[in-house]
Amino acid sequence: MEAGNTMLYIQARVVTPNKVIEEGAVVVANGRITAVAAASSLPPPPTAQVIQSPNYVLVPGFIDLQLNGAFGHDFTQHPETIWQVATQLPRYGVTSFLPTIITSPLVTVPLAQQVLGQRPAAFRGAEPLGLHLEGPFINPQKKGAHNPHHIQLPTLEAVAGWQPEAYVRLVTLAPEMPGAMAVIAALSAQGVIVSAGHSLATFAIAGASFEAGVRYGTHLFNAMLTLHHREPGLAGALLADKHTVIGIIPDGIHVHPALLKLVWQTAAPRLNVVTDAMAALGMPPGTYDLGGFSVTVDETTCRLPDGTLAGSILSMDTAVRNLITYTGCTLAEAMTTVTTIPANLLGLGQHKGHIAPGYDADLVLLTPALHIAMTIVNGQIIYQQPNHET
Ligand code: ZN
Numbered sequence: 001m002e003a004g005n006t007m008l009y010i011q012a013r014v015v016t017p018n019k020v021i022e023e024g025a026v027v028v029a030n031g032r033i034t035a036v037a038a039a040s041s042l043p044p045p046p047t048a049q050v051i052q053s054p055n056y057v058l059v060p061g062f063i064d065l066q067l068n069g070a071f072g073h074d075f076t077q078h079p080e081t082i083w084q085v086a087t088q089l090p091r092y093g094v095t096s097f098l099p100t101i102i103t104s105p106l107v108t109v110p111l112a113q114q115v116l117g118q119r120p121a122a123f124r125g126a127e128p129l130g131l132h133l134e135g136p137f138i139n140p141q142k143k144g145a146h147n148p149h150h151i152q153l154p155t156l157e158a159v160a161g162w163q164p165e166a167y168v169r170l171v172t173l174a175p176e177m178p179g180a181m182a183v184i185a186a187l188s189a190q191g192v193i194v195s196a197g198h199s200l201a202t203f204a205i206a207g208a209s210f211e212a213g214v215r216y217g218t219h220l221f222n223a224m225l226t227l228h229h230r231e232p233g234l235a236g237a238l239l240a241d242k243h244t245v246i247g248i249i250p251d252g253i254h255v256h257p258a259l260l261k262l263v264w265q266t267a268a269p270r271l272n273v274v275t276d277a278m279a280a281l282g283m284p285p286g287t288y289d290l291g292g293f294s295v296t297v298d299e300t301t302c303r304l305p306d307g308t309l310a311g312s313i314l315s316m317d318t319a320v321r322n323l324i325t326y327t328g329c330t331l332a333e334a335m336t337t338v339t340t341i342p343a344n345l346l347g348l349g350q351h352k353g354h355i356a357p358g359y360d361a362d363l364v365l366l367t368p369a370l371h372i373a374m375t376i377v378n379g380q381i382i383y384q385q386p387n388h389e390t
Contacts, residue, residue, distance in 0.1 A: 023040065025038070033359045061126075063129075069277070070085050077292060083119070097128060105303075145290055162190065194369075222249065222255070249276045266325075271337045272342050277313060340354055360378060
């Protein structure tokens with residue numbers, strides 16, 4: 001990967017996010033963060049490009065673990081569009097992401113693996129960290145917007161080549177399906193994060209799946225048993241467990257804001273905000289593709305003709321602002337859900353998700369209203385809000 005060799009000096013309110021430096025400064029060189037301190041004790045190096053925005057906030061770049069496509073492109077139908085979409089994602093503060101392939105013929109997976117293996121020369125954009133395979137081993141009764149014709153029972157043969165080295169990072173499956181527990185164990189041993197989702201798992205089955213290796217829950221409350229006081233199901237098991245990370249879509253539609261607040265009060269240190277955005281993100285209302293289905297998109301919502309929710313048009317920066325609005329949390333707290341928590345889940349917490357010396361220079365400069373002013377990936381300024389002057 002080509003690292004930015006420009007040296008940057010950014011003066012802003014720095015949210016690392018574990019620590020807040022009110023009048024802070026960050027130095028970036030060769031794609032890495034080299035210094036973080038109070039601006040008063042850290043003068044700009046003579047050769048650095050100086051970005052002085054003391055009223056703005058510098059945070060780590062956002063990591064989206066569930067993104068189906070954007071800008072008119074659907075990754076499941078057209079995996080070859082991943083790199084193209086990636087070039088535009090920094091406008092939402094996204095510096096790395098998991099392109100998500102939903103239930104489709106199994107041959108889609110090697111196609112997508114191949115695409116990720118062929119990094120375009122001089123690529124500049126949000127870094128795809130590997131695939132999130134959401135399906136095809138899901139429960140047909142919780143298919144959501146997935147095509148039931150392509151749903152399969154999990155087998156060890158099918159997942160033999162799924163590992164981070166071959167660009168598979170996260171797999172969502174339904175643990176109650178026959179054969180799933182063995183596949184959970186195998187994928188975990190191969191270094192893949194396994195998630196429970198699109199599932200009718202009871203509380204007991206969910207607990208057994210955590211024992212087998214499941215460490216994540218895909219879009220809490222959506223496509224799982226409704227939380228019931230006598231059968232808490234997968235949702236209740238995720239909330240009660242202390243070790244799993246919980247994915248959630250804060251668009252105000254997939255989960256009621258009041259329930260999101262309750263989840264926050266229960267499980268904030270394990271919450272991971274995802275967009276689950278689809279091809280219509282960044283596009284006007286209309287009809288778009290999701291995994292081969294036609295989806296009608298208005299100003300807020302994406303639905304199949306029968307009304308089933310089919311992904312979102314939520315951008316990552318909107319997701320962060322929504323989380324703060326719905327829960328009343330601080331910016332630093334909101335930041336953990338899109339930086340340290342996903343980075344740690346993927347085992348990348350030693351170089352992504354945090355502003356500290358030695359970390360990848362994936363940074364977002366936010367305006368006081370928390371809109372994206374600038375996005376830096378790997379030490380290079382990839383996006384700059386048109387009227388933002390540095
Ligand atoms: Zn889903």
